[in-house]
Amino acid sequence: MSIETTQDHLYQEVADRIERLIEKQTLKVGDKLLSVRTLSKEQGISLSTAFQAYYHLESKGLVEARPQSGYYVKFSPRHMLEVPRCAKPAEEAIPVTIDQMISSVYNDLRSDKLINFSLGAPAAELLPAAKLNKAVVQALRSAKDNCLNYEHIQGNVQLRKQIARLSFNWGGALSEEDIVVTAGCMEALSLTLKAITRPGDAVAIESPTYFGIFQVMESLGLKVVEIPTDPTSGIDLDVLEGSIRKFNIRACLFVCNFNNPMGSCLSDEKKKKLVDLLTRHSVPLIEDDIYGELYFGKSRPRTCKSFDKKGIVIQCGSFSKSLAPGYRIGWAVPGKFTEDVIRLKRMNTVATNTLAQAAIAEFLENGRYELHLRHLRRALHTQCLRYIQAIHENFPEGTRVTRPQGGFALWLELDKKMDTYKLHKRALKAGIGIAPGQIFSSRGRFSNCFRMSFGLPWSDRVEHGIRTLGELARKP
Numbered sequence: 001m002s003i004e005t006t007q008d009h010l011y012q013e014v015a016d017r018i019e020r021l022i023e024k025q026t027l028k029v030g031d032k033l034l035s036v037r038t039l040s041k042e043q044g045i046s047l048s049t050a051f052q053a054y055y056h057l058e059s060k061g062l063v064e065a066r067p068q069s070g071y072y073v074k075f076s077p078r079h080m081l082e083v084p085r086c087a088k089p090a091e092e093a094i095p096v097t098i099d100q101m102i103s104s105v106y107n108d109l110r111s112d113k114l115i116n117f118s119l120g121a122p123a124a125e126l127l128p129a130a131k132l133n134k135a136v137v138q139a140l141r142s143a144k145d146n147c148l149n150y151e152h153i154q155g156n157v158q159l160r161k162q163i164a165r166l167s168f169n170w171g172g173a174l175s176e177e178d179i180v181v182t183a184g185c186m187e188a189l190s191l192t193l194k195a196i197t198r199p200g201d202a203v204a205i206e207s208p209t210y211f212g213i214f215q216v217m218e219s220l221g222l223k224v225v226e227i228p229t230d231p232t233s234g235i236d237l238d239v240l241e242g243s244i245r246k247f248n249i250r251a252c253l254f255v256c257n258f259n260n261p262m263g264s265c266l267s268d269e270k271k272k273k274l275v276d277l278l279t280r281h282s283v284p285l286i287e288d289d290i291y292g293e294l295y296f297g298k299s300r301p302r303t304c305k306s307f308d309k310k311g312i313v314i315q316c317g318s319f320s321k322s323l324a325p326g327y328r329i330g331w332a333v334p335g336k337f338t339e340d341v342i343r344l345k346r347m348n349t350v351a352t353n354t355l356a357q358a359a360i361a362e363f364l365e366n367g368r369y370e371l372h373l374r375h376l377r378r379a380l381h382t383q384c385l386r387y388i389q390a391i392h393e394n395f396p397e398g399t400r401v402t403r404p405q406g407g408f409a410l411w412l413e414l415d416k417k418m419d420t421y422k423l424h425k426r427a428l429k430a431g432i433g434i435a436p437g438q439i440f441s442s443r444g445r446f447s448n449c450f451r452m453s454f455g456l457p458w459s460d461r462v463e464h465g466i467r468t469l470g471e472l473a474r475k476p
């Protein structure tokens with residue numbers, strides 16, 4: 001282990017422990033922390049490591065340095081706004097009809113000049129552009145045909161091997177033969193849904209859910225059954241079981257790790273229960289694990305796939321949220337449906353972009369991904385806390401906000417009288433983009449909620465954006 005990694009580990013470890021004390025309110029807002037010298041002595045660490053631990057907590061907005069006085073607890077994520085309520089969608093299986101609203105919102109959000117809190121990926125400055133560019137050059141140099149030819153339908157074998165290696169961290173043990181590379185996660189969802197359903201079938205989804213999922217469902221002529229989803233612990237398994245019987249559900253599509261928009265994450269125990277339930281009813285689960293790598297805790301949350309003994313879970317993922325959304329590289333692990341998915345892939349897009357696959361394979365082979373992810377997770381965690389704090393300070397009383405443990409989305413619930421589609425229009429005039437709640441439900445519900453991405457690094461501009469939104473949110 002390099003000296004740099006050891007130091008890195010040490011200050012992080014000390015900072016994490018102090019953070020836990022703040023979270024548990026053992027250290028309360030306003031409490032004075034140990035002096036840097038005492039911290040260094042008591043913990044047997046150098047003065048610079050002690051300083052680094054405090055700088056780190058300061059960058060998260062948890063502590064502040066007061067001139068000639070030392071460090072104080074400034075903010076506790078616990079002592080703040082409540083989490084939004086769990087929604088109770090009507091029990092029904094209905095065709096999707098929100099395409100027009102989604103198109104209208106996304107037309108509105110095209111300007112580069114916006115303070116864009118509707119961002120669907122971490123800001124470009126958090127992504128490893130220079131190293132990826134190097135990987136592109138290297139991929140071109142090593143390719144026999146300058147990456148001009150079609151890649152195999154199933155995908156670049158080196159890339160599939162690298163994805164298979166990543167699966168160890170998800171609690172899996174895949175080989176390259178288990179994986180089909182796709183044009184982003186969207187294509188993985190579309191192909192796997194096509195492989196296991198027929199038009200008119202009912203598919204269970206979380207409520208609220210990512211609007212792209214509604215669009216895939218609509219394009220395939222599927223009906224959706226929205227299952228109530230707790231902002232912290234995820235889908236309600238009892239309601240799901242009832243709905244499976246009532247609506248003859250043919251498949252489920254869930255984002256079990258840091259779902260979009262609420263950031264909920266199923267515990268291992270709940271994932272196991274979900275897989276057992278679906279196995280009993282022979283209902284396949286498409287597990288969209290696109291946010292699994294962006295965890296703030298100690299380790300990566302497991303996938304439902306890792307609890308699957310009967311082959312009912314189809315896992316999908318992509319590099320869009322962690323590396324390069326524009327490269328459009330994702331994958332599916334379709335199990336017994338692999339041949340069907342390869343056939344559909346051939347009909348859909350023939351093959352995935354050759355150069356982008358080769359470049360990501362090169363990037364992963366050089367061991368750059370893990371290091372990048374470590375930086376990205378740390379940056380997103382810090383941004384998450386900063387944003388929550390600013391919302392706490394600037395939004396009207398009664399506002400509720402989620403506390404995700406991964407990903408980069410916050411879900412806010414405002415006063416019942418607020419219409420967030422109108423808020424979105426007013427925010428646009430002030431140069432701010434948000435994603436109104438209505439586009440996260442097949443019936444345009446959640447009209448007093450909206451999604452705010454914390455993918456933009458903290459800055460005066462972001463702070464100004466949150467302050468302005470907070471003011472707008474006071475006027476229905």
Ligand SMILES: Cc1ncc(COP(=O)(O)O)c(C=O)c1O
Nearest residue numbers: 120184185186210255260318320
């Ligand atoms: C839950 C979820 N699935 C899939 C996607 C689409 O992923 P990709 O850009 O890899 O197609 C997104 C993008 O926001 C998402 O939030």
